[in-house]
Amino acid sequence: MLAATLAATLGAADWPQFRGPTGQGLSAETGLALTWSEKQNVRWKTRIHGRGWSSPSILAGRIWLTTATDSGRSLRAIAVDAESGKITRDIEAFRLPDPVSIHEKNSHASPTAVLEDDRVYVHYGSQGTACLTASGEPVWKTRLDYAQGHGSGGSPVLYRDLLLLACDGTDVQYVVGLEKTTGKVRWRRDRAGLMAFSTPLVVETGDGHQLISTGGRRTISYEPGAGRELWSVSYGDGFSNVPRPVFAHNLVYLCTGFYQPELLAVRLGGSVAWRNGRSVPLTSSPIVVGNEIYMVSDNGIASCLDARSGREHWRQRLGGSFSASPVYAGGRLYFTSEDGETTVLEPGPLFRRLAVNSLDGRFLASPAVSGGALYLRSDQHLYRIE
Numbered sequence: 001m002l003a004a005t006l007a008a009t010l011g012a013a014d015w016p017q018f019r020g021p022t023g024q025g026l027s028a029e030t031g032l033a034l035t036w037s038e039k040q041n042v043r044w045k046t047r048i049h050g051r052g053w054s055s056p057s058i059l060a061g062r063i064w065l066t067t068a069t070d071s072g073r074s075l076r077a078i079a080v081d082a083e084s085g086k087i088t089r090d091i092e093a094f095r096l097p098d099p100v101s102i103h104e105k106n107s108h109a110s111p112t113a114v115l116e117d118d119r120v121y122v123h124y125g126s127q128g129t130a131c132l133t134a135s136g137e138p139v140w141k142t143r144l145d146y147a148q149g150h151g152s153g154g155s156p157v158l159y160r161d162l163l164l165l166a167c168d169g170t171d172v173q174y175v176v177g178l179e180k181t182t183g184k185v186r187w188r189r190d191r192a193g194l195m196a197f198s199t200p201l202v203v204e205t206g207d208g209h210q211l212i213s214t215g216g217r218r219t220i221s222y223e224p225g226a227g228r229e230l231w232s233v234s235y236g237d238g239f240s241n242v243p244r245p246v247f248a249h250n251l252v253y254l255c256t257g258f259y260q261p262e263l264l265a266v267r268l269g270g271s272v273a274w275r276n277g278r279s280v281p282l283t284s285s286p287i288v289v290g291n292e293i294y295m296v297s298d299n300g301i302a303s304c305l306d307a308r309s310g311r312e313h314w315r316q317r318l319g320g321s322f323s324a325s326p327v328y329a330g331g332r333l334y335f336t337s338e339d340g341e342t343t344v345l346e347p348g349p350l351f352r353r354l355a356v357n358s359l360d361g362r363f364l365a366s367p368a369v370s371g372g373a374l375y376l377r378s379d380q381h382l383y384r385i386e
Helices: 002-009
Strands: 042-047 057-059 062-069 074-081 087-095 114-116 119-123 129-133 138-142 157-159 162-168 173-179 185-190 201-205 208-214 218-222 229-234 246-248 251-255 263-267 272-276 287-289 292-296 301-306 312-317 327-329 332-336 341-345 353-358 368-370 373-377 381-385
Touching (some): 057 368, 162 208, 246 287
Antiparallel strands (some): 057 062, 074 087, 119 129, 129 138, 201 208, 218 229, 263 272, 373 381
16 A cells, blocks of 8 residues: 555656655655675766765756865766766856865765756755756856855755745854746745754645744744745754654654754644654654654664654664665665665564665765665765665
């Protein structure tokens, strides 16, 4: 039933934004590899120059990544042919005389591109946002004004004729809707809080669409077309929120940030249905498959909870440190650690580890799934696993 539902709702071939077609890490693809290594089931391995933690975005057989070279002065967009692994575009989107400072774990190119038709939307936080054609020609460029603490993190989101962004700096915090054809501001909504790095999520409800944006101390739901605030939920001392929210069973699941993070299940309207404070991630986003929600903490403890009640089914140490968000495809869950180990689990209320696979390098970017393959980005390479 789950696979049939996914197949009916997700595009099987494309992964056009951070966390895939619905922005929640779910794919209808089947036949993915269960095991791999540097010498097994790697169709190709392409070196990506510079430094960037953006995840692969895939549309019409082309993979887009961002990277930064020249100590962050050159912010670039790279296109890779999905079949051959060859780099077909390497475009300088912005040239900066003095890049902002970043956290040692971050990069100058961490937000993931979003793709639509022949357009590529790239975002480098306060250092620049641009729309490019699929051939690499600039359509428009703009810069959003806010003090970017520790570098950028949250990715752009498309909604109809808008490009939506959360700009939560150390000085000001706001959510903005840009006209996707011109880059001009259609609406902007300021919000008091603390800096955050989370990517908003557009969800469809019985009353229309909502844009769920996690910020420091408060998550707000907006009407995405005009930015009208619909509801919010507060959680005190949260800050530097990174995980993207997910939506299922008429509940929004969100992580509250640093110090003492909690996973909240929030009803549409802002009331909290349940909360969990054990092994909640600071960086990785949760994932809902069927009636269960899964997450992995930064220090490698994975959990499975009942998505409706919050009751814990299991909690197991996977080992290693985790920043990448998990993905689901072909009846399996994939969790990739920072040291390149991907643990493959069978979904369900019982813990079943199917495989553990290792690659070389450091992995903070989240995986992508397209065309029966898994795409993994390390600090130096992009892999097609098949």
